[in-house]
Each structure stands twice: as structure tokens, then as C-alpha cells.
Amino acid sequence: MSAESDMEYSDNDGDDYDYYGGQDDCDMETVDRSKADPEYFVFSCLKVEEVEKLLNESIELLSNSLHITPSLAKVILHAYEWNAQEIINKYKENSNEVLMYSHVKPRVPSVQVYSSIKVCAICATSPPIHKYSALACGHYFCNECWTTHFEVQIMQGVSNNIQCMAQECEVLAPEDFVLSHVTNPTLRERYQQFMFKDHVKSHPELRFCPGPNCQWIYHAVAREGARRVECLGCELLTCFTCGAPHHAPTDCATIRKWLTKCADDSETANYISAHTKDCPKCQICIEKNGGCNHMQCGACRYDFCWVCLGDWKSHGSEYYECSRYKEDPNLINDNQHAQAREALKKYLHYYERWENHARSLKLEEQTLACLKTRINRKVMAGEGTWIDWQYLWDSARLLKRCRYTLQYTYPFAYYMEVGPRKELFEYQQAQLEAEIENLSWKVERAETTHRGDLENQMDIAEKRRTTLLKDFLEFNTTNASSSKV
Amino acid sequence: MANIAAKRIKREFKEVMKSEEVADGTLKLELVNNSWTELKGQIAGPSETPYEGGKFILEIKVPETYPFNPPKIRFLTRIWHPNVSSVTGAICLDILKDQWAAALTLRTVLLSIQALLSAAEPNDPQDAVVAKQYRENIELFHLTAQHWTNVYAGGPNVILDFVQKVQMLTDMGVDENQARVALSTFDWELERATEQLFS
Numbered sequence: 039m040s041a042e043s044d045m046e047y048s049d050n051d052g053d054d055y056d057y058y059g060g061q062d063d064c065d066m067e068t069v070d071r072s073k074a075d076p077e078y079f080v081f082s083c084l085k086v087e088e089v090e091k092l093l094n095e096s097i098e099l100l101s102n103s104l105h106i107t108p109s110l111a112k113v114i115l116h117a118y119e120w121n122a123q124e125i126i127n128k129y130k131e132n133s134n135e136v137l138m139y140s141h142v143k144p145r146v147p148s149v150q151v152y153s154s155i156k157v158c159a160i161c162a163t164s165p166p167i168h169k170y171s172a173l174a175c176g177h178y179f180c181n182e183c184w185t186t187h188f189e190v191q192i193m194q195g196v197s198n199n200i201q202c203m204a205q206e207c208e209v210l211a212p213e214d215f216v217l218s219h220v221t222n223p224t225l226r227e228r229y230q231q232f233m234f235k236d237h238v239k240s241h242p243e244l245r246f247c248p249g250p251n252c253q254w255i256y257h258a259v260a261r262e263g264a265r266r267v268e269c270l271g272c273e274l275l276t277c278f279t280c281g282a283p284h285h286a287p288t289d290c291a292t293i294r295k296w297l298t299k300c301a302d303d304s305e306t307a308n309y310i311s312a313h314t315k316d317c318p319k320c321q322i323c324i325e326k327n328g329g330c331n332h333m334q335c336g337a338c339r340y341d342f343c344w345v346c347l348g349d350w351k352s353h354g355s356e357y358y359e360c361s362r363y364k365e366d367p368n369l370i371n372d373n374q375h376a377q378a379r380e381a382l383k384k385y386l387h388y389y390e391r392w393e394n395h396a397r398s399l400k401l402e403e404q405t406l407a408c409l410k411t412r413i414n415r416k417v418m419a420g421e422g423t424w425i426d427w428q429y430l431w432d433s434a435r436l437l438k439r440c441r442y443t444l445q446y447t448y449p450f451a452y453y454m455e456v457g458p459r460k461e462l463f464e465y466q467q468a469q470l471e472a473e474i475e476n477l478s479w480k481v482e483r484a485e486t487t488h489r490g491d492l493e494n495q496m497d498i499a500e501k502r503r504t505t506l507l508k509d510f511l512e513f514n515t516t517n518a519s520s521s522k523v
Numbered sequence: 524m525a526n527i528a529a530k531r532i533k534r535e536f537k538e539v540m541k542s543e544e545v546a547d548g549t550l551k552l553e554l555v556n557n558s559w560t561e562l563k564g565q566i567a568g569p570s571e572t573p574y575e576g577g578k579f580i581l582e583i584k585v586p587e588t589y590p591f592n593p594p595k596i597r598f599l600t601r602i603w604h605p606n607v608s609s610v611t612g613a614i615c616l617d618i619l620k621d622q623w624a625a626a627l628t629l630r631t632v633l634l635s636i637q638a639l640l641s642a643a644e645p646n647d648p649q650d651a652v653v654a655k656q657y658r659e660n661i662e663l664f665h666l667t668a669q670h671w672t673n674v675y676a677g678g679p680n681v682i683l684d685f686v687q688k689v690q691m692l693t694d695m696g697v698d699e700n701q702a703r704v705a706l707s708t709f710d711w712e713l714e715r716a717t718e719q720l721f722s
Contacts, residue, residue: 159626160527160531160590160625160626161527161530161531161532162531162534163530177626179625179626183527184624185592186588187591187625190588190591190592193592200626201624203591203624203625203626204624204626205626205631206622206624207623207624207626240669
């Protein structure tokens with residue numbers, strides 16, 4: 039999908055979608071920004087009732103055009119991922135196949151005859167014949183057993199996929215059948231809640247906001263790649279495609295790999311990096327267990343300095359020489375151990391930066407909160423109006439957005455193959471980093487910074503950010519084969 | 524215990540007792556207590572399998588919500604089989620989990636477990652070590668399973684080589700069961716088993 043086609047949407051719905059919570063912008067600016075924003079993605083943030091309405095429209099459409107009950111329509115829609123049009127077309131071709139595929143009808147019908155039932159196979163009692171019921175498969179059981187079956191299933195969190203009680207029967211119980219047997223109000227409510235959750239999860243155009251206790255639901259047309267959606271309630275940024283935190287310019291598969299890697303490796307890696315070094319002579323991994331920096335390798339008996347890894351003999355009085363930073367000149371070492379450490383070093387390089395920006399981002403939240411109280415105080419004291427101080431607020435929000443993108447450039451760079459493209463990326467990343475730190479400095483000292491100066495810095499940082507995204511966001515680039523598996 | 528559960532178990536108990544499998548000795552079922560919540564089952568190792576001639580005892584626990592939830596069943600007799608844990612006796616069988624249907628009975632379940640002994644499912648293993656041996660060295664797997672059947676389930680086939688190796692380790696002070704598990708795990712290579720036991 040090209041960037042141009044994204045922008046066609048923005049003319050229609052641009053003002054509905056205001057990213058990063060900049061609700062104070064006027065409509066004109068928002069439209070302009072969405073055109074300039076390479077991450078632009080059309081979505082809406084819906085409440086539970088709105089989603090229910092949306093689902094009900096599909097259910098009604100299907101039940102009207104196929105002349106079936108809404109309950110059956112739900113079962114079929116759930117099986118076909120809510121593609122009502124596809125169901126209607128397939129139903130016209132072969133209605134039986136649709137009903138069997140969605141487990142409404144059995145592939146093999148039961149041979150049991152209703153009038154000949156004497157004993158319920160489940161509870162072994164013999165209630166009067168009108169107290170039996172069955173699904174489309176014709177497996178008759180007594181109503182009391184159906185009730186218990188549904189209650190047990192609902193207690194276990196099953197809603198859409200409650201099967202018939204017969205052996206090897208896959209027919210599913212539709213909502214009206216379940217509710218006609220379950221009378222306990224708490225369980226009925228639970229059943230309907232689970233059902234709704236299941237429906238949202240099976241619907242490709244819907245996604246729950248992953249924020250804790252957040253009730254909002256995103257609605258968008260699913261597409262490939264990192265697609266940013268922002269919650270109206272908790273302001274969390276999420277990728278609509280994969281449900282992870284929003285991660286442009288990194289793609290969905292890469293971020294998953296990165297997050298798993300971080301979860302798996304960081305503990306060990308952190309320990310190794312903090313407490314061990316390789317012996318400069320024999321490359322064996324050494325753990326420091328005392329305070330003294332004069333080390334003797336247990337394997338090769340080499341005496342060296344823990345701080346600079348230089349020979350201890352030449353140290354003597356000039357110990358503090360080693361606090362100066364020197365590049366390691368002979369990095370290329372075929373030793374397998376050294377290679378493993380190099381890989382770890384590379385990972386840690388990216389991980390530390392990733393972590394650091396994540397931490398800064400949290401602090402930036404605090405700055406934002408502080409700033410709000412500071413502006414309020416100024417306004418109350420008669421030092422200008424909120425509009426006068428608006429630029430400060432905007433700058434802090436922009437800073438947050440830039441830092442967010444910057445954080446997610448690190449997993450991208452980690453998995454990039456060495457080459458001119460990576461060089462370009464890291465160049466742009468460095469530029470962005472520098473401008474963000476400038477901006478951060480100025481935002482923290484906002485009162486003493488000239489307004490024009492600050493606004494200029496905002497513009498520079500945001501331009502750096504969008505340029506990087508335009509050049510490297512996978513659906514903006516045709517040759518996006520830059521990250522390796 | 525819920526009324527339905529007790530009623531069902533009583534009926535199923537009778538059904539098993541009257542069945543031809545009990546008559547010909549392939550199945551056995553007895554009560555452990557008077558509350559019908561725990562039973563003990565026994566299945567005969569199917570013929571033409573390494574389990575032939577063995578009698579395998581099963582622990583059957585009936586949940587409160589039976590038959591709407593499956594009974595909890597595990598092997599009390601130790602067995603070398605890809606879908607049964609060689610340590611705990613836990614069984615990996617779909618009808619004891621998500622494919623359970625309330626219409627299934629103890630008799631059908633016991634027969635399904637017996638069928639599992641004739642047709643292992645190594646791609647859905649409960650015991651990864653056993654499953655690996657089953658896939659990579661089926662002959663050795665057969666011998667090991669026969670040996671376990673002989674030792675734990677009263678099977679007729681004595682595998683002398685294995686008995687001697689276990690004896691060598693017990694002479695060194697290793698617990699017999701531990702020695703057998705280690706040797707079975709390391710394809711009866713004495714050296715690797717010893718190394719693992721003493722590391």
C-alpha cells in the first residue's frame with residue numbers, strides 16, 4: 039500500500055483522528071499534520087456500546103439475508119471472522135457447507151429418534167419426554183443436564199465454543215439455546231461478557247486497547263505493517279496490526295523478536311556485562327568477586343587491571359591512566375568466546391539505549407505533569423492566558439512523541455544488515471537523537487528559553503523524526519528488505 | 524459429591540462390571556472409598572505390543588462436576604510410553620482434556636487408554652525423552668518398554684542385559700528406579716547414565 043493512498047483518507051476523516059492526544063490543535067492543523075505524518079493510519083476509538091452496535095449491524099444483515107435467527111448468525115459470523123458478504127455469497131452457492139463449516143449442522147446426523155428416548159444418557163434419569171432438547175445434531179439430553187453443562191462451561195470461560203455433549207459431536211450451542219437453559223443471572227451476564235470479548239478478538243477490524251482496565255476498542259481496516267492507534271482513554275500507543283506497543287519504524291515481526299530477546303536475555307546479559315570481563319590474554323570469562331582491581335586470571339595466571347584490562351606490571355604508579363576512554367584497536371578476534379562477547383556487546387549497546395529512552399520517556403511523563411501545574415499556576419496568577427503558554431505544552435508533547443520514535447529505532451537498527459542503508463539509518467538516528475536532546479534541554483529550561491528558539495527546535499526535531507519514518511517505515515519504502523531474520 | 528456424578532459413576536461401575544472386557548480380564552475396576560470419588564482401574568497390556576502380559580493400574584479421580592468435566596486419570600504402574608510421563612504417570616489423551624464429552628463413560632475411557640498403548644502418538648508427547656527414543660530408535664524403545672513392563676507390570680519378558688546394567692548401578696548405591704530412568708534415558712549407555720547420576 040502506498041503512502042499516497044493513505045492520504046486520500048485524510049481528506050475524509052482527518053479531523054476525527056488526532057494522534058498523540060494533541061486535542062488542542064484546530065482542525066486545519068490536524069489535517070495538515072496527518073498529511074505530513076508518515077505513520078498516518080485511519081482508525082477510530084470506540085466504546086463498548088458502539089462496538090455492540092457495529093457487531094449487531096453485521097448480525098442483523100446476515101440474519102435478514104439468510105433468514106436465520108440472530109443467534110445462528112453469530113455462530114456463523116464468528117466462524118468466518120465476521121465477513122458477512124463472504125458468508126452470503128458462499129451460502130448462495132452451498133448453504134449446507136456454510137452451516138457445517140461453522141458447526142451449526144453436523145457432518146453426520148444422529149440416528150436417535152425423539153419419540154423413543156427413555157433415559158438421559160448423561161444423568162441416567164428418565165424425565166418426561168418434553169423435558170429433553172437437542173441441537174441441530176439431534177443428540178437429545180435432558181434439560182437439567184444441558185443447564186449443568188452450560189454452567190460448567192461458562193464457569194471455565196467458554197462462550198462461543200460450547201459443544202454438544204455427545205461423543206465426537208462438534209456442533210456448537212448458539213446463544214438462544216444456551217440462554218434458554220441458563221437461568222442464573224450472574225452466569226448469564228458472564229456468558230454475554232465472554233461472548234462479546236470473543237467476538238472482538240475474532241473480528242479482524244477490532245482490537246481491545248491493551249491498557250490496564252481500559253475499556254476502549256479500536257476499529258480500523260486491517261493492513262500490513264506497524265500501524266499506530268492511540269487510545270482516547272489511556273493515551274496508550276498501540277500497533278493495530280499486532281497489538282504490541284506501537285513500534286515504528288520497526289516492523290511487527292522484528293519487534294516481537296526483540297521483545298522476546300529482551301525478556302529472555304537481559305537478566306543474564308546484564309549480569310555478565312556488569313560482573314564479568316574476558317581475560318585480555320586467554321579470553322576466558324572472569325567474574326570479579328572482590329574490590330581489588332588487580333586481577334590474576336585463574337586460567338593463564340596473567341596479571342591485569344580490571345578497569346583498563348592493561349598489563350598490571352606497567353601500571354604501578356600511573357593507575358589513573360586507565361580512567362581515560364580508549365577505543366579497543368584489535369576487535370577482530372576469531373576466538374569463539376570473543377565473538378560471543380561481541381554479540382552480547384552489540385545487543386547491550388542497543389538494549390541500553392532502548393532502555394534508557396524508555397526510562398527518559400517515563401520521566402518525560404512527569405515533566406508533562408509538572409508543566410501542566412506550572413502553566414495553570416501562571417494562568418491563575420494572571421501571567422498570560424493558557425493560549426500564551428500553549429507552546430510549552432505542545433513542545434513537551436512533541437518531545438515525548440520524538441523520544442518514543444527514537445526508542446523504537448534501536449530494535450530496528452539491531453536487526454539491520456550492515457551496509458549503506460544501515461549507515462544512512464544510523465546517521466539519521468544520530469541526528470534525531472541530537473535534536474531531541476537539544477529539545478529536551480530547552481523544554482526543561484522552558485521559562486528562560488526564548489519562545490521562537492524553542493519553536494524552531496520543535497520544528498527541527500519533528501522534521502528529523504518524520505524524515506526518518508518516511509525513509510524507513512516499511513510500507514513507505516518499496517525496498518524494505520533491510521531487516522534480516 | 525454431586526448427585527449426578529455419584530449416580531453416573533454407580534451406573535458406569537455396573538456397566539464395566541457386566542462388560543465382556545471384565546469377563547475376559549482385559550479390564551478391572553474397583554472402588555477406593557465409599558464416596559465414589561476415587562476408583563482404581565486396571566488394564567491389560569494389548570497383545571503384539573511391548574506391554575503384552577503386563578497389568579497396568581490406573582488412578583481414577585472423579586471431579587465434583589463429573590460428567591461435565593473429565594475424570595482425572597493417571598498410571599500408578601510405571602510405564603515407558605511416549606504419551607505417559609515416566610515420572611508421574613500423567614496421560615496425554617485428547618478425550619481426557621478438551622475432547623471430553625459428557626456422554627463418554629469410564630468404560631470407553633479405559634478402552635481408549637488401552638488403545639493408546641497399541642498406538643502411540645509420538646508427535647504429541649507427554650514424555651519428550653521417551654518420544655525421542657520412539658522416533659529415533661524404535662527397537663531400543665520396544666526393548667525398554669518390555670523391560671519396564673517386566674519389572675513394574677509383571678510382564679513375562681526379561682531383558683537380561685538391562686537387568687544387569689541396573690544391577691551394576693544399584694551395587695554402586697544408586698536407587699533402583701533412578702538407575703532405570705537414567706539408563707533408559709541415555710539409551711542404556713552405562714557411562715552416560717553414570718555420569719548423569721553422579722554429576
